Each structure stands twice: as C-alpha cells, then as structure tokens.
Amino acid sequence: MPDVQTAAPLITNDIVVFGLIAATLGAIFWAASGPTPFLQRFFKVVPALLLCYFIPAIYNTTGLIDGINTPLYNPVARDVLLPAALVLLTLSIDLKGIFGLGPKLLIVFAAGTLGVMLGAVVSFLLFDWLHPVTVEGDTWAGMAALAGSWIGGGANMVAAREVFEVDATTFGQFAVVDVAVASLWMAVLLYLAGRSEELDARSGVDTRALDELKAKAAAYEAQHARIPSLTDLMVIVGTGFGIVALAHALGGVIAAWFAANVSWAAQFSLTSSFVWVVVLSTTMGLLLSFTRARRLEGAGASKIGSLLLYFLIACIGMQMDLLALLDRPWLFALGVVWMSVHIICLLIAMKLTRVPLFYFAIGSQGNIGAAASAPVVAAAFHPSLAPVGVLLGTLGYATGTYLAYVTGLILKTLAGQ
Template sequence: MPPVTTALITNDAVVLGLLAITLGAVFWTSSRTTGFWSRFYTYVPSLLMCYLIPALLNTAGIIDGNASALYGVARDYLLPSALVLLCIAIDFGALMRLGPKAIIMFLTGTVGVMLGAVVAFEAVRLIHPETVAGETWRGMTTVAGSWIGGGANQAAMKEVFEVDATLFGQFVAVDVLVANVWMAVLLFMASRAKAFDRWTGADLSAINALKDRIETYKAQHARIPGLNDVMMILAIGLGATGLSHFLAAPTVAWIATLPAEWRLQDYSLTSGFFWIVVLATTIGLLLSFTRARSLEGAGASTIGSAMLYILVATIGMHMDLKALFDKPFLFLLGLIWIAVHGGLMLLMAKLIRAPLFFMAVGSQANIGGAASAPVVASAFHPALAPVGVLLAVLGYALGTYGAYITGLLLRSMAT
C-alpha cells in the first residue's frame, strides 16, 4: 500500500515530467554564456541545482519523494545502466594506477564517521543533555552503519543493538537529511576543485592522465550517433542491468544457504542491491576490453550521465528542509557528526596532498554508498564514476564492523 501523501502532485508520470523539465531548465540556463545565468552558475554548480530544486519542490509539498516510486526505479534500473555505460570507455589499467591516496581518504572517512559519533554525542550532551539521554546512542549506531556502509549495514545495527522502531525512524530522518546536506556541500566543492587542489598542493597527474586518455579515445572515435548507435547503447546498458538483476537474485539465494556462522551478511553479501551494483560495474569494465568500447564515440557515457542526472533529481526529492526544525538538537547532533567527518577529511587531504576528487569520493563512498558515490565522482568527470563505485563496495564490507565498534563506544559513554 503506497504511503499516504498530501502532496499537490501524486502521479509519478507527472512528477517524472516535472523533474525532466527541471533538469532541462537547469541545463538550458547553465549553457548561457552571457547575462544573469552565466554569472549565477559561476558560483552555483548546475549539478547542485539539479539536486536542490527537487528538494525545494518536496519541501513545499508540491511533490512527495517518500510516496513516489521514481527513486527506486532510478536506483535499480538507471544507476546500473549508467555504471555500465560510464565504464565502457574506462582505461582499467589507468584506473588501478590512481595510487593509494584514494584508499587512504576513504579509510579516513570511515574513521571520521566513528570519531564524529563520539564527538557529537559528547558535544550535544553538553549543549542539550536531554537529546542524548536514554536510548539515543542505540539510534546513532544505525546512522553509523549507514554512513560507513549502506542500508544493509544500517538494518544490521538495528537488530544487533535492538533499536526501537520510533527511535529508528527519527534517526533515518537524521541520516537522510544530513547526508543530503553533505552531498550538496561536496557537489558545491567539486566546482571549486582547482582552488582546493592548489591549497593542498595535490598531484593531479594520475587523474589527469586517466581523463586525458578517455578524452583522446573519445575524440578519435567521435561520430554523430545514429539510431543504430543509440539503440546499441541502450541495449548494452539496459541489457547488462537486466543480466545483473537476473544473476543477483540466485546469488543472494545461494549465499543464504551457507552456514550462518560465516556471517556473510556482515559484508552485505546478502543484499540484492550490492550484487546488482557489483555485477553491473564488472560487466561494464569487461566490456571496456571489447569492441563495445567504440560506442563511447557515439556518446555512451553521455547517455550514462543523463541517467545519473535523473538519479540526482530523484535523490533530491527525498530531502525535506523543514525537518531541520522538527527535532533541532537531534539534527544538530548529525551536523556536528558530519562536520567532524568532513574536518578530518580536509586535514588528511592537506597532510597527504590528496586531490579534492579523492576526498569527495572517499567521503561520499562512506556517507552515501554506491547509489550516490558515482554521482559525486562524475561531477569531476564522467570517466571517474567507477572509482566511486569501487570505494563504495569497500564500504559495504567495513560498515557492520565500524558501526559495531562505534556502538560499543557510544554504549560505554551513555552508561
């Protein structure tokens, strides 16, 4: 039964049309080279507007993201297809040569989530003790699971620490709102990457080499796409997505038959979405070694990027800005938490001279997981989207352990 909603527009077909018009308007205005819009997009990234306008529509009650099935469709169908199409032109060897800084920044993000939970708990205890009294620490463990791994890890923490349903719902709201605010910050920072990289003194040679190789290949094989090209691109993208779904279900069913003491669910190996993302990315990378790679010249990654922008809009329509005022101190806890995470990421980026790309994607691979890490990565360049996916998959493996340790620390502080 669909959720009850009071939104002005409840028909998903109409909502999809509204989102499409929104994306079209953003792209049209951002393409202006003179006048107000040229000055506006000098300071506000177009990708951020694709995310923020649906959020404002949701907040105003015009649409209701929670009552819409569009996000599920975009996540399950368009995201895997986009990953396949963005991976087709990737130079896998160059991807592997990006170096250890990406992993260092990702692990720093994980530590930042764990440390941020402890600092936020103690800070709010000083500011407003009632907010963290009682069982609040239990709810925080579910956010830790989500921000290090993903939904499966979040659900695991709910069961491990026996989180009450009402408390769980409150922290789901904190998770969604704060994570979306942070994603908006990262998208804004992405437009300032050059200034950030000058500040850190980052070595961009490996990233630039990868982007240059992709651009060179695309230029050498560029052609005006015909209907045949477009249909082949869609056949590969959607066909690989269908294959990923087809293989994910029996894989999860088979894993469920393995001994329970192996605790494979701790690695998200019993999550269907996990396998869909892994399989789609793998198929895309394998296709990059075949003649399918030539479809990049006909715009395969462009179509993949369009799919990602639709996903961005559906993510944005889940953000309710009014929620900031419902339980302000609970959200203050979340904001302090994410600020510690972000501060630690900035410090590490400066210490090891990491590019903003590694910091932003390493952070989002933790906080947002595979559904949004490639979005942030593609804000730098479509060819870099697979980096976000690979790091997010690592987060699934670490999520349960990191969140469990965080839960033990919070329990000791609370009791």
C-alpha cells in the first residue's frame, strides 16, 4: 500500500486547509438540503455525515493536504471544539421532563443502552472465537469508540476515541461501520413507523400514554423555540468556550493529583488531563441544564454544538487512510451482530412493558442516532413527537461518554491488554 504522505502535500498552509474544510462542510450541507431532485435522491442513500468523514479523507489520501500533521485536529478540534460541543449538546437536557414522560419509555431506552454495551461484549467474544483476526490489535478500542456513538453520538464517539487513543485508520473503519449499520437500522424503523397504528392495534397495547407524550412534546417545543438574537449567540459561544477553559484549567490539576497520589489511576486513564476535560465539560453541561442556561437550546445551542462537532469529524477524516478501509470487511459482520443484540434487548423490554412501537423505535434511536436522528424517527410517528427524540437523544449524549468508557475497559480486559 503506498504511503500517501511520503511527498509534501500540495497545500501546506494550515489556514488554507481550514478554509478548504469549512467550504467542504458548507457545500455538503447545502447539497444535503436538496436543492435539486437528484441531490434529494442522492442524500436519501448517502448520509451527509459519511461525506463529512470521507471527502477530507480523500484530500489526505491523494496528498492534497497532510491531515495527520496539521494542528487543526490537535489541539484545535480535539482540545477546544470537542469539549465545547459536549457542553452545548448537554446543557439543553431536560431531565425533569424526561422523567415526566413515564418510566416505561426510560426502561425501554435503558434496555437499548444495555443492548449496545452487551452487544459489544457478545460480538467481540463471538468473533474472537469465529474469526480472531477481526478483533485483533486495537479493535477493542475502535469498538469502544463505536459504543460511544451508539449510546450517545458523534461527540461521545470522538471522546472515547481520544480516551483510548484509537488509531485514525481503525477509527475510520468503525466510522464506516457506524454509518452503514445504523443507517440500515434507521431505514427499518422509518418503515415500521408507517405501520405503527396497525402494529399497535394488533398487539393490543395501550396508547393513551403516547397521546399524552404528544401533548407534552408540543408544549415543550412551543415554549422554547425562538429566533436567536446576537446576544443569544454570544452567550452560547461564551458559555461553551468559557467552560472549555475552566475544564482545561481544572483537568490538568486533577490529573496531576491522581498521578501523584493514586497508584492505579493510570490504568483507568485518570492521569490523562484530556479525560478530565471531557468528564468536566460533560458534567458542567449537565449542571447547566438545571439552570436558566437550558433556555439557550431554544436559541440554537445544540445547533452550534453540532457545527463544532461536524468540523471535528472532518478533522478526524483528514487523518484517515481510505485504502486501509478495504482491509477488514469482517468488521461489518461484527457490527450487524452487535446491532442484533441491541434489537433483541429492546424487543424483550417492549414485550415486558407492553408499550407502543414508538417506545421501541425512539428507545433505539435515542441511543443509536442520538439527537441527530432520533427526532427524525420520532417525527415519522407524529411531527409533535420530534422533541421527545431530542430529549432522549440528549440523554444519550449525557451518558454516552461515561458508558463507552466502561465498555472500553471491559473490552480491553477481554482483549488481554
């Protein structure tokens, strides 16, 4: 396999690279908005997220840029944009509202989360027996990153990637597995949404609680939505990056304390200042969700968080070796087995709680798709239910990094490392 970085890249100015990446993301999202019938059909098949990974990867693979050695990823994207995205994606969480939606919804959602964690272990053990090459090396670390995505979202995936120091190529391979398997499952859920009334009637479940959910969701949306002012945007940006600064200031001190006083801290990455930056950023975002700062979501806090996240994703894509993505097709089979365990856990929870199909679908997408696609699936059942998808999706964001860390430690042990 040729080393595409043996020669100097065509573009060596990091500011030009920054502009290229920003323009690329702008073009992708403009095209994904569907200005022509062809693009509408194209993006129904090819998710915009996949292009955000792969177009920058093409730049790197062809030698247009050097995505590995540019400072755009580290420290800019990793150390600044990632924690800021975590803050802005978690400060909007309405935990009281989520608990008010009823215990059955949360039970199904928790079953989906358990299914992702259990699926990681089951698929690892199965392929360790069936096809050991599939899970050799740092595959366990890539799986930990994917667990972050399937419990929370892209920010959690990236956070887990940094915590476990996943190789860029391995991360890219699991990013492909993520998009391919999750997109296929989302298509199945959207199909089931169109038959939900028929299926619920056939199963004889009580849908009165679902009707109440629709009313609550509509009220929440009407209460918080507004056109953002310049002051709103300044406060959102100031809050996100201000907390990033605080997290970095405290993270280094905490990591140093653990290194000096706790003998086993390094084994659990507690001596890494970056781990503490991620934990502190997520925790502070959660604490803000109990204050008036949560109202910033109505002005687009999560949208700005997503903007930072997509730039981060593009910077990760810049480090990928696309040719290496063809080396491990068995990873797709591993992803299918993993997702199957998740689905089985959801079906068991749905059967035990006797809930409508909506609970099953949103319990899954609240994990697998998080706030990015959970509202889409929720809206497929009823437009007013989209905010419910946001609520569960943001709950996934809140727990994704923590639980991916736990999953990663389990997989690391299974891998004998």
